[in-house]
Amino acid sequence: MFDYSMSELTAIFAMQGFAGLILFSVFLLMALGLAIIFGQMGVINMAHGEFMILGAYVTYLTSNLFAEYAPGLFDGYFFVAIVLAFLASALLGMLVEWSMIRFLYQRPLDTLLATWGLSLVLQQAYRSIFGAREVGVVIPDWLTGSYPVTDIVELPVSGIFVMVLAVGVTLAVALLMFRSRWGCQVRAVVQNRPMAGAVGINTARVDRLTFALGCGIAGIAGSAFTMIGSTGPSSGQLYIVDTFLVVVFGGAASLLGTVASAFGISQAQSTLEFFLGGSMAKVLTLMVVVLILMVRPQGLFALKVRR
Template identity: 50%
Template sequence: MSNILSQAFNGLSLGSILLLISLGLAFSFGLMNVINMAHGQFLMVGAYTAYVFQQTLATPLGGTEHGVWFVLAIPAAFLVTAFLGWLLEIGLIRFLYGRPLDTLLATWGVGLVLQQAAKSIFGAPNVQVSAPSWLDGGWAVTPDLMLPYSRIFIIGLATVSVIAIYVYLNKSTAGRRLRATMQNREMAACLGVASRRVDAGTFALGAGLAGIAGCALTLIGPIGPSLGTNYIVDAFIVVVLGGVGRLPGTILAALIIGVANTLLELGTTASLGKVLVFALVIAFLQWKPKGLVALRGR
């Protein structure tokens, strides 16, 4: 039982990372109908931002173990990846709306460029980011059940990010414009909403969330240029399962897939567990094609 609970907790932390990645995809896919194959590379950029902060700021800020550099790396990763996302939208994707195949191929090419740039700058081998000392160890719930502080931190980071997104969407003018554009682009434009500006801001927001997820991933294991490739398929599955453009569905789907992945690996292998998860998702979508949370219409 302790082993099952421990795996379920690990799955919850994995689901939290998938949630941060998938929220960005849900925005871009739901708002602009853009299949962004470079989204996984934004995850990689966020992870390498944390690595750069460790290499350059850890010593001046009191050493690696204090972790001040890591706290600063989280907003920095958001800003760096958000800026890259904004550049990608205004420089390329803006000219490809309504052409989904061209958008898919173009973003896939951008992803390859970012991956090769990471290999050229940091090298092909994986690198390790040292966790702050206050994230060492874990919370001993029972003598047989230990919950690592690093994974508790990841879950907390995802929770804070979701609350911030909720406040942004419901309490700010920019968030209300984003929701209006997602629901009815033409009507929002008629009422004076600059939809192209909303598109650029939303794409930047989605990329920034992927950057935060990349920072969180450095607490789990080493990072490398192909880091994003390992998560992009799962992120797309989360978006489709939750309901395209439906944020509550995305949150629920990310947690379900994260926990299911780890629990199914207990009695099988990692590859077979992932195959079983995909099979269950496909079977569910045959029953409810619009996902867990369908968009209501009149």
């Protein structure tokens, strides 16, 4: 670090900061879905990465279908892919909740083992259907190129789009959770499930829709992931640990904590990777997070619940 001039350090921090923003966008989309499932429902979903990869594969299939059957509309395929990725992951999540998760509530270790087994099943299913090799989507022309900020720093258009998508989804989730009738029902079930059921809230339906929403947001994260990387059967496992770290560090069930945690961890990893390498950056980031959690085990922002 001391071998660089001040102008070079400024350019490096700017470039790595923007790279961190792109990583932050993927972390945020992944963590939003997991925060809903883990923070609101207490379910440790180890298959969350596979729901993300389902969204990525749906985006890949949509890209191929538009390229073959509707090449004139190819520039707009990504918007269709986002909707389809959300629906596919949400429907699979709803099926998983109905067939497995609903029998395991209040048993977090059992949900961990069950969803870990589910992740292995989904990985093998993706491997059998799409093959073991990684695949990539063709990015529309309007998402290629970069926007020059200075003579040294350029911002890729695809990265800007991913960030705008993450901000839009975050605002939509915030409005849904805090400004809608369904969001009030979810928060009521989280704070006092027996009382919520006593006043007429269908807690089973709330659980199913909540799990489906969390999985659907992971599908959107998968669509965003195709803009910055290739998709393989086990790609989701590369992000699941970091995603849980974001949720726990930010504070379970805290939307603001999830945003702040995703931003801090992504920026720290991106900057440290340039100077120390990827492995050492993850180790140092994890050490700092663990030390902070030892002092503040409830995370950055804890949900206040009246007992």
